Amino acid sequence: MHTDRNTGGCADKGFIRPVSRSLPLYIKTEIKMIKLQHLNKTFHTAGGDVEALRDVSLDIPEGSIFGVIGYSGAGKSTLIRTINLLEKPDSGEVIVDGENLMDLSTGELEKKRQKIGMIFQHFNLLKGKTVFENVAFPLVYQKKKKKEIEERVTELLELVDLSDKAKAYPSQLSGGQKQRVAIARALAADPKILLCDEATSALDPQTTASILQLLARLNKKLNLTIVIITHQMSVIRDICETVAVMEDGQVVEQGDSYKIFSEPEKDITKRFVETVFNNDEISRLLTQKELQDKFLNGDRAYHLIFRGDNANKPYIADLVRKFDLDVSIIFGSIEFVSNRPIGSLYVVINGSERIIKEAISFLRQEKVLVFPVSEPVLEEKVS
Template structure:
């Protein structure tokens, strides 16, 4: 649906050139929700503004549903953008216009018949749960309600693609969850492909099928969300995952525990998270597992658990127990130092 091919963007400043994007290639499948995550300055906002050509790339192409929009004329691009909705962190609502008019004005500007405008505005206000706020002004709305108006406006041209530029970062946690639930419903019921950028791991966990991790203008890791975050390779990805679980042990504790056994990080995903594996190995092998730290969370619909466990017992018994866990699909990694305990998720 969205294909970003070798995209680069260089800004010219008085202090020289700044490479905001460096040879970025991504593919977003039709009907999916794709998230791009990175810390401040990673290039996320530049990337999403290049997708609908609010910023023109220095090189590379962006194709939507098979059409290379980077090659379109100004008039063709204007028409193509009607199929690309966008929501922003700051809502971008007209303060002097009612909720109804904020959604209707883009339709009026593109010549949509009055009858169709009324039908669309009412339909999309109903979808975002604001039918009773049509005559209200933005100043009378909460932050979450303002973002719902912005989403209704983004949907008004009945787009095939919805872009979200940090659409929840200005909201409190409960409101964020409500907006994410709304995006999930829009994706499922309307079949709209969603590409979002965020610095919040919670957003990726909650809604994204696939993810790309950015740093310094480059994509450093990408793939299915559950694959990327259960087996992170890059340091930035590991930092995001560690933010979920935050396992930390002191060197003194690690050295003390190693005298009577070994410490392992265990990762449970999918079906492996539902089996009482530690209970089973205590009966099969002469070991005593002690959970030092752990948590279970969700990556969209998939459970993902991470534990730090001290296995007390003889080396050969621990080795056999670890082999058994690996056969059951549980990822294992021995923890040797404090720094490892910080990085492991």
């Protein structure tokens, strides 16, 4: 499956893209559009100091979709606001497209910000202006010619599928449409970067999916570098190539999305991964005392997560044949991360404790993730 997809991908690229364009594509992984180095930021509040960022360093390549995930209060909103210096870090460097923003004067910073688009959870449109005027707003400020503005806005509204709403006011639009307007407005000055601050958190799942599709399309079409802040692992799964996990102002884990999904190391990352497999319900059922007594007879339930390249090996059969264990499957699902499959299975294993331990270490050697369901992963979540 894995190799299949790879060859498919190459053929695809060779066929659709002109050969000359494959070179910049190769180079793009080398160029860092955003470099954050050793950022620190402390907020002094009445309730004491809050360290929002603690020595955070990130490199975000040009043309990539980079996700930052964390619970609220983890510092991710502060982090994304340092990229356009809406939030000035106490120390550290913010280098965007080769320029250190900390060295810029107010006027230079304003110029630079025009090349960094940003969208927000609550859209932040100008309520007193029409869709057209909202998108035109940054261009009017930049004193572009009227005709040029008209052309550009029309083009942008087409890009986000809202041509028919040009004369509408934001209050007449749905949440998804508002976010599309915000995206068009953010792209008006032709930026190289788009910052998305919880851009889909106020939207329902279907609208979220369509906005993410739009972002993915823009990323390809405009070679736009996109940074996404979210608390929804599904957003990371759907479009992010790379992800950083934040906790207490620090980046605790980062890397290729598929790797993070298939081999999460930190507890918090595992929790986020679990949320995507949508198995909270099952875990809860399996850890309920009465249900355990009734169905499990003291047997333990395990959550197994398989990566694409080991998904087609017969592990369950191995457990039965090699280890002589009874394995019953409770629930299974497959998720696609960066178009690669990750399988999730809930099983109950019956057998002697020693053999179960051996079996688990065998699975772990094979890089299958094994989480005992009754272990307090869930309790941590509650606390």
